[in-house]
Amino acid sequence: MGVKMKKYRYFINFEKEEAWLNEMAQNGWWLTHRTFWGIYCFEKGKPDTANYRIDFRQFNKKSSFSEYVQLFSDSGWRHVYGTKYSGSQYFVPERSNAEADIFSDNTSKAGRYRRFSEMWANLLATYTAVFIMLCSNGSVDPSIIFHPKDLYYTPGLWEMTGTNFWRAFLFETPFAL
Secondary structure: OOOEEEEEOOOOOHHHHHHHHHHHHHOOEEEEEEOOOOEEEEEEOOOOOOOOEEEEEOOOOHHHHHHHHHHHHHOOEEEEEOOOOOEEEEEEEOOOOOOOOOOOOHHHHHHHHHHHHHHHHHHHHHHHHHHHHHHHOOOOOHHHHHOHHHHOOOOOHHHOOHHHHHHHHHHHHHHHO
C-alpha cells in the first residue's frame, strides 16, 4: 500500500486546478479522489509530467455516465476520478496519441463553466427558497443574516487561530447551515 496524502484546496478556475494537479504529479503525487468539500486525496508514485484535464458534468443515468467515460477512453483519456453526481470529472492521457486537450473548441470549454455555474445557481435558489419558507413560518429569525456567528455554538471558536480554527469551523458549519 502506497503513501497517501490529503490536501485541502478549493478552485473556481479549472485551468488553475489542472495546473496544480500537474505540479503535484511532477512531485510524484497522483490524484485518487476528491471530495465535494475540496479535499484532494493523493497517492505517492513516480514523479512524471501529467496533463490533467477537468470537465464538469453530472448525469441522471448510470448508462449516460458510462458512455461518457467510454467516449473519453476511446479518445485516449483515462478517467481518474469523478462520479455520476460529483460534477468534476478528472482525466489524464492514457495514450501518447491522445489530443492535448479534452475540448475540441472554446465553446465546449466554456460549457463546463456554464454547467458549473448552473449547479451553484440551482443550489442557491433551493437554499433561498428553504430559507424564505423557514422565515415565513417563524422557524428562523431572518436577522441571523446579519449575525451569522450566532449560528455557531463551539465555545471560543472565534478566538481560535490557524488549523484549530479551521477544523472547528468546518466541522460545525454543516450544523450551522
